[in-house]
Amino acid sequence: MRFYFYINFAFLFFCTSSFADEYRHTIIIKPGAYSINTSNQTTTQRNGPTRCLLTSYLCSTPTTPVNIDIDTSSSKVFSVEYEWHLKYGMTVGGETFNFNNSYTSSTYNNASGRIETTAFIGNFKKYFGTNNNFQPFLGVGFGYALAQFSGPIEDDAGGLIWQLKAGSIYKIGRYAIYAEYHYSKANSIDGSDHPDSEGGISGSVDLTGDGYFLGLAVSF
Numbered sequence: 001m002r003f004y005f006y007i008n009f010a011f012l013f014f015c016t017s018s019f020a021d022e023y024r025h026t027i028i029i030k031p032g033a034y035s036i037n038t039s040n041q042t043t044t045q046r047n048g049p050t051r052c053l054l055t056s057y058l059c060s061t062p063t064t065p066v067n068i069d070i071d072t073s074s075s076k077v078f079s080v081e082y083e084w085h086l087k088y089g090m091t092v093g094g095e096t097f098n099f100n101n102s103y104t105s106s107t108y109n110n111a112s113g114r115i116e117t118t119a120f121i122g123n124f125k126k127y128f129g130t131n132n133n134f135q136p137f138l139g140v141g142f143g144y145a146l147a148q149f150s151g152p153i154e155d156d157a158g159g160l161i162w163q164l165k166a167g168s169i170y171k172i173g174r175y176a177i178y179a180e181y182h183y184s185k186a187n188s189i190d191g192s193d194h195p196d197s198e199g200g201i202s203g204s205v206d207l208t209g210d211g212y213f214l215g216l217a218v219s220f
Helices: 002-015
Strands: 025-036 040-046 051-053 055-060 063-070 075-085 090-105 111-127 134-150 155-172 175-185 209-219
Touching: 025 090, 025 175, 075 111, 075 209, 111 155
Parallel strands: none
Antiparallel strands: 025 075, 025 209, 040 063, 051 055, 063 090, 075 090, 090 111, 111 134, 134 155, 155 175, 175 209
């Protein structure tokens, strides 16, 4: 029984038609909406220079906890993606994913600031062809996110990000209407790699969230 399940799954995965079989490259431009899961967070901020005793292995940096309340509804959400089409409806490629969030800090009398995030992600996707026009897809991606803080916290932070995505395209010649949902895991965006940046972030923030995108794909 299980053997026949694997056979049917392999047939579905490898033998269905896919978007842009007649093309090798696709560019996708997709504005959207993205929401962060966790609003109230506590991180740490450097409040003095790093001091070392005899050797760089015996160093310490004074820090203080900082409470931040992030507006979970992101602004300026935009992504540009490139796909290189392989066989059997599979693609590899990459994208840039941008979103901004405002925040306030009760540690600094509710002073406000912004977090501007850009992620660079490599993707693998599989398109499932149901007919000549409408085709759903599944995908996974891994990459790096860079967050720039302004306001009470002035620093850059970075960390790994991975995502799961699902959606569909509706093909019109070499063009397609593109719709996507994706979940992004970025729970350790860390500023601790800037030990000499006094006033900067020394802990991490969680930018995990999910979003919806609607855009236009062009194949060539």
